[in-house]
Every structure is written in structure tokens, then in C-alpha cells.
Amino acid sequence: MAHEHKLEIFRGALKFKSNTQKIWGVLIFLAIVTIIEVVLGIIKPEVLMGQVLGMKALNWIFIILTIVKAYYITWDFMHMRDETPGLRRAVVWTGIFLIAYLTFILLEEGGYVFDVYDNGYIKRDF
Amino acid sequence: MSTTVVNAGPDNQTWTGGNEPLKASYGKMMMWFFIVSDALTFSGFLAAYGFSRFKFIDSWPIADEVFTHFPFLHGVDAPMYYVAFMTFVLIMSSVTMVLAVDAGHHLNKSKVTIYMFLTIIGGLVFVGSQAWEWNTFIKGEYGAVKTKGGNILQFVDTEGHRVAIGDFAIADGHADRIQHERKDGLWFVSEGSLPSFSVEEVLSGLQANDNILVRTQLLTEEGAKTVLSRDESINLIKTYGVKVVEGANLQENEYGSPLFADFFFFITGFHGFHVLSGVILNIIVFFNVVVGTYERRRSYEMVEKVGLYWHFVDLVWVFVFTFFYLV
Structure with a gap:
């Protein structure tokens, strides 16, 4: 087995000397992202509470940061970076396709059910 | 292996086996297959959670108000610190796992042993933390009153701080009901443990304390729960209150919509089960490393495969953390 690791992250902006160093580098990055998430979750800055595309801006930030974390876990910890493009x-x-589709139809339907309750056709609060 | 090239000659090896078009061994490939299908299972759970949440978007519990506990810090309001700690433990054990994989590539048995051991410890700490989290969630803290329609009414003081039922309800010594057990009557009829107070006791406590108000589940424009006036509070408990709810189970919970607790138990439970099986797999591989199985094989690929699974468990937690605790 050949063990060539691609050692640069952030599209080559940061290149590590060895695989072990890269692992620690990615850990530091993931820890920083998690700390940002937790801090934002605790203080909930007023500026980020506005609605953007049907959801609070803060929630979009959380979701994007989560996907960023997922990317680095898959690419560097699970070595997806070193696999062939076909497998990747x-x-x-x-x-991504199946999950995005599933999420879309379920959330859309959930919103519809909410409207049915909200418009008063069915009473829930009795 | 790099010489396997597809060509049309009669002696080519394309269909005789041993060919790896994606340069991944059979075992690793199957682990990826499993991970994709398991990711779909988890996303099914999380999307169903999203469905229920969108269905009750105006009255869903606020996670910061539910998970506010930290071990050994009683009465301290510490939203999310504990889950953040758990997340960090899992990421850390992911790092030791990937270091074990890396040491395996260098056939360094002693390093693989140490890192595998640390990974197992990390996994156990995480499962233990989750057990603690469940325990706190099931026990509950403040208690609430359930209405006829199944909605939850909580209690706050005039400043908006939560108040536990036990702090203001006036116990009526003559009205105590005994829990019905199988030994007392029909052997097939029994009931769960009774709440510490009845709705009448809560109501008399509410009437006696001027500073207690009822908080409904409905969210205001600012995303906080609606607090009622004194008259509305007393009236609502008197007319609609049917049962005191303490803590959480699959039928009802003091935090709000029963679905919230159901999904909490299902999703974190399913994830915790994955962590547990990951720990068991890690222990098996750990002992194989110690007795030198992979040393003799000259290949630590098994560590890599179990590592893929372990990182996947971490990956799922990242999403559970976001959708259950943050969003």
C-alpha cells in the first residue's frame, strides 16, 4: 500500500510537513470552529437574529459551520482527500443529493402542517 | 498493482479478480458503503425531527433552557457548556484514532497501542457523559402542568426566572393518593409513579403566591416563551390543568412538546448506541494490536477500517449537536 498523504489544507494556503502535524492542525481548526459555535449560541448577538431566507441568520451560520466541520472530518480524518475522485x-x-432531497420534502411538509393548524382548521389548544 | 491497466489483450487481468479500480481495498470500500447507508438513516431521523419542529414551529422548546446543567455545579445556569465538552471529547478521540491509523502506516506497534487505548477512553467518557445527560433530562428540574389538550404550562416569577413546582405548591396532607400497584388489586393493572403534587395543590400554591405566573409554550416575536398575567394564569390552571408532569418520558415531558423528548431519546440514543458499538470494535482491535495480529500481517488496515467508523460517529455527532442544541 502506498501512503502518500496530501498535506495541504485551505486549497494549498496551509501546508504541513508531516501527516501527524496536519492532524493536529485540523484539530485546532475544528476546535476553533466549535468554540465559535458555542460562543455564538450563548450570547446570541442581536444583529444575527434577523430573518434570512426563512430562517434566523444565526442558524444559517451554525449550519454552514457544521458543514465546514463535516468537510474537514471527512477529508482529513477519514482520508477522503487521498481517495480516488471516483470513490469520493x-x-x-x-x-448530499439524497439527504438534501429528504430534508427538503420533510421540512416543506412540516411547514404545511403547521399552516393547517395555524389557520384554525384543526384545533390543538383546547 | 499500479500495473493493472485495462486493455483488450487476451491475457489481461481485468476480470480475474484482484483489481481495484478505486484503489481502495474491499474492506474499506464496504465500510464506505455502510457509512453512506448509515448516514442516510441518521439523516432520516434528523429530517423527521425537523419535520416535527416545523410542524410546531411556534411552540418548540428552546434547547438552551432545557440543557442547562453541568456535573457538580448545582443551580448554576450553564447552557451548552456540557455538550460543548462532550463534542470536544469526541473530536479529541477522533484525533487519537487518526494518529493510531498514522502510526499503523509506519508499522509502529507501541504507538498504535497507546493511541487506540486513548481512543477507547475518549469513547467511554463520551458514553458516560451521555448517560448523565439522559439522567438529568429524565429527572427534570422544575415540573410543569399539562392541559387537557396536552400542552405544557410552566411557572416563572415576575422577573421571568423559572420556578420549581415544589417551591410554591401547598401540599394537602389529606389528599394524598397511593400509587396503584399490581399487588394491590388486579394483577394486570398498574400505574406509573405519581407526581409529587396534584393540580389542586399547585393551584392553591399559585393563588397564595402573588409573584408566580404561568408561562405557555407559545413563542413571542422575539423567540421567547409567552408569560401570562396573574388572572390568566390562575384561570388557565383552574380550567385546563389536568396533571402535574415532572421530568421526561416518551409520553410527556415538562419541557414542552412530547415529540421533543421522543426525538431526543431516539436520536441521541441511536448515536450513543453507535458510540458503544464503536468502543467495542475498538477494544477488539486494541487487543489484536496488543497480541501482534497486525504486526504479523504487516498491515494495520483493520485499524484504518474501524477508524473510518469511529470518525463517522464523530461526524454524526457534529450534526446532532447543531440541530439539537444550537439551531
């Missing part, structure tokens, strides 16, 4: 695409795009 088969795993990632299959998952």
Missing part, C-alpha cells in the same frame, strides 16, 4: 464522488454526492 460516489460517496459524497450520493449522500
Whole structure:
């Protein structure tokens, strides 16, 4: 087995000397992202509470940061960066397509059910 | 292996096996297959959670108000610190796992042993933390009153701080009901443990204390729960209150919508089960490393495969953390 690791992250902006160093580097990055999430979650800055595309701006930030974390866990801890493009695409795009579709239909339907209750056709608070 | 090239000659090896078009061994490939399907299972759970939440978008519990406990810090309001700690433990054990994989590539048995051991410890700390979290969630803290329609009414003081039922309800010594057990009557009829107070006791406590108000589940424009006036509070408990709810189970919970507790138990439970099986797999691989199985094989690929699973468990937690505790 050949063990060539690609050692640069952030599109080559940061290059590590060895695989071990890269692991610690990614850990530091993930820890920083988690700390940002927790701090934002506790103080909930007023500026970020406005609605953007049907959701609070803060929630969008959380979701984007989560996907960033997921990317680095998959690419560097699970070594997706070193796999062939075929394997990478088969795993990632299959998952992303199915999950995005499932999430869309369920959330859309949930919103519809809420409207049915909200418009008073069915009484829930009795 | 790099010489396997597809060509049309009669002696080519394309269909005779041993060919790896994606340069990944059979075992690793199957682990990826499993991970994709398991990711779909988890996303099914999380999307169903999203469905229920969107269905009750104007009255869903606020996670910061539910998970406010930290071990050994009683009465301190510490929203999310504990989950943040758990997240960090899991990421840390992911790091030791990937270091074990890396040491395996260098056939360094002693380093693999140490890192595998640390990974197992990290996993156990996480499962233990989750057990503690469940215990706190099931026990509850303040208690609430359930209405006929199944909605939850909580209690706050005039400043908006939560008040526990036990702090203001006036116990009526003559009205105590005994829990019905199987030994007392029909052997097939029994009931769960009774709440410490009845709705009447809560009502008399509410009437006696001027500074207690009822808080409903409905969210205001600012995203906080609606607090009622004194008259509305007493009236609501008197007319609609049917039962005192303490803590959480699959039928009802003091935090709000029963679905919130159901999904909490299902999703974190399913994830915790994954962590537990991951720890068991890690222990098996750990002992194989110690007795030198992979040393003799000259390949630590098994560590890599179990590592893929372990990182996946971490990956799922990142999403559970976001959708259960942050958003």
C-alpha cells in the first residue's frame, strides 16, 4: 500500500510537513470552529437574529459551520482527500443529493402542517 | 498493482479478480458503503425531527433552557457548556484514532497501542457523559402542568426566572393518593409513579403566591416563551390543568412538546448506541494490536477500517449537536 498523504489544507494556503502535524492542525481548526459555535449560541448577538431566507441568520451560520466541520472530518480524518475522485464522488454526492432531497420534502411538509393548524382548521389548544 | 491497466489483450487481468479500480481495498470500500447507508438513516431521523419542529414551529422548546446543567455545579445556569465538552471529547478521540491509523502506516506497534487505548477512553467518557445527560433530562428540574389538550404550562416569577413546582405548591396532607400497584388489586393493572403534587395543590400554591405566573409554550416575536398575567394564569390552571408532569418520558415531558423528548431519546440514543458499538470494535482491535495480529500481517488496515467508523460517529455527532442544541 502506498501512503502518500496530501498535506495541504485551505486549497494549498496551509501546508504541513508531516501527516501527524496536519492532524493536529485540523484539530485546532475544528476546535476553533466549535468554540465559535458555542460562543455564538450563548450570547446570541442581536444583529444575527434577523430573518434570512426563512430562517434566523444565526442558524444559517451554525449550519454552514457544521458543514465546514463535516468537510474537514471527512477529508482529513477519514482520508477522503487521498481517495480516488471516483470513490469520493460516489460517496459524497450520493449522500448530499439524497439527504438534501429528504430534508427538503420533510421540512416543506412540516411547514404545511403547521399552516393547517395555524389557520384554525384543526384545533390543538383546547 | 499500479500495473493493472485495462486493455483488450487476451491475457489481461481485468476480470480475474484482484483489481481495484478505486484503489481502495474491499474492506474499506464496504465500510464506505455502510457509512453512506448509515448516514442516510441518521439523516432520516434528523429530517423527521425537523419535520416535527416545523410542524410546531411556534411552540418548540428552546434547547438552551432545557440543557442547562453541568456535573457538580448545582443551580448554576450553564447552557451548552456540557455538550460543548462532550463534542470536544469526541473530536479529541477522533484525533487519537487518526494518529493510531498514522502510526499503523509506519508499522509502529507501541504507538498504535497507546493511541487506540486513548481512543477507547475518549469513547467511554463520551458514553458516560451521555448517560448523565439522559439522567438529568429524565429527572427534570422544575415540573410543569399539562392541559387537557396536552400542552405544557410552566411557572416563572415576575422577573421571568423559572420556578420549581415544589417551591410554591401547598401540599394537602389529606389528599394524598397511593400509587396503584399490581399487588394491590388486579394483577394486570398498574400505574406509573405519581407526581409529587396534584393540580389542586399547585393551584392553591399559585393563588397564595402573588409573584408566580404561568408561562405557555407559545413563542413571542422575539423567540421567547409567552408569560401570562396573574388572572390568566390562575384561570388557565383552574380550567385546563389536568396533571402535574415532572421530568421526561416518551409520553410527556415538562419541557414542552412530547415529540421533543421522543426525538431526543431516539436520536441521541441511536448515536450513543453507535458510540458503544464503536468502543467495542475498538477494544477488539486494541487487543489484536496488543497480541501482534497486525504486526504479523504487516498491515494495520483493520485499524484504518474501524477508524473510518469511529470518525463517522464523530461526524454524526457534529450534526446532532447543531440541530439539537444550537439551531
